[in-house]
Amino acid sequence: MTTIKEHQGWVKEAWKKSSKKIEEKDELLFLMEEIGEMAEAVRKLNGNKNDKEFASDIEKEMGDILLSLITLAIRYKIDLETAFEKTKQSVIGRYV
């Protein structure tokens, strides 16, 4: 199983090699765009509960969101594993 840290390292290297360069001002917009695409997939699934195609759309969009989030984390030098661990401890302290 690949860790969040390993995925983050892979994305960092992939963007270095990529011919596609995303400007800093667009990175948050890309994340928001992907969240919008997931909203559309969820809306479509809710209207077609038996349609597996829409369920796979949600999976795809979650992957896209994760890529965009990892890209933002790299930009702001955030270790997502540490960030999530802090959130997890906060949830445990409040709800679990």
Ligand SMILES: [Mg+2]
């Ligand atoms: Mg997408």
